[in-house]
Amino acid sequence: MQDFEAQTRALAAQIEQELEEGHLNFPTSMEISLRIKQLADDPNSSVDDIVAVVCAEPVLSAKVIRMANTMLLNPYGARITSVNNAVKRIGLAALRCLAFAVAAEQLSQDRRPPHLRKIATDLWRHLADIASWAYAFAHHLRAVNPDTAMLTGMMVDIGQFFLLARVADYPALESNIDRFFEFMDVWKAPISRSVLEAFELPNDIVDALDNETFREDGWPPQTLHDIVQAAIQASNVPNPTERRKPSRQKDGSNTGFDQQQLATLLDETRAGKDAILNAIYG
Secondary structure (H helix, E strand, O other), rough: OOOHHHHHHHHHHHHHHHHOOOOOOOOHHHHHHHHHHHHHHOOOOOOOHHHHHHHOOOOHHHHHHHHHOOOOOOOOOOOOOOOOHHHHHHHHHHHHHHHHHHHHHHHOOOOOOOOHHHHHHHHHHHHHHHHHHHHHHHHHHOOOOOHHHHHHHOOOEEEEEEEEHOOOHHHHHHHHHHHHHHHHHHHHHHHHHHHEEEEEOHHHHHHHHHOOOOOOOOOOOOOOHHHHHHHHHHHHOOOOHHHHOOOOOOOOOOOOOOOHHHHHHHHHHHHHHHHHHHHHHH
């Protein structure tokens, strides 16, 4: 008990220090980098195919947008929020270098045991499903940029990735994973916002993830926030860190929209969602 409490305090202190310094590292998969290289080298692939894979890795997505918004690549300062536009701005050569750099950095630090890596993989699959629905909804409704919606969907639980990246350094937390998930539930929201701000993502993405309440402006959803909330409701891939409780309410009681309307939207967009998800998984 004392070890657990001491290590949660130590982890909290470490988190605060890293956020203050703005130096954040996350474990990621080399498979994403390899997939990007394969697509970039394939004359039959399109930029859209590559963007779908980039969007599936939230750290890489954030860094691509950050690079595209640098003074060197964006001298006129027109803010880029779309991964599609960011990839076009930086070019495929820079994208491949950035993808491998991110993967190498994370793999060199990933000391987690297999059960923690599985949790991280399952969390990634959960977010990939949300992001695919968000893209399909945005594309179908023509309300917001689909790539921005997809990136925002991948960022829904970015704070949990941050925490999972750190737990291997704290044995008492690693050996009591259910209690660690309770700790995570308390910290995930403020950490997520701090991580998003540290990545210097546009305010519309940060604001869209600021709460889980559906702002009802009629149907269908028209804002980035509401499209992502609808995607969260649509996803049936569970969040592994919330296994002791429903990941989100599925009865519509906290969403403000009618479930029959949502079901109709799902039917209209399922094929597009599956196509995006297949592109992510390769």
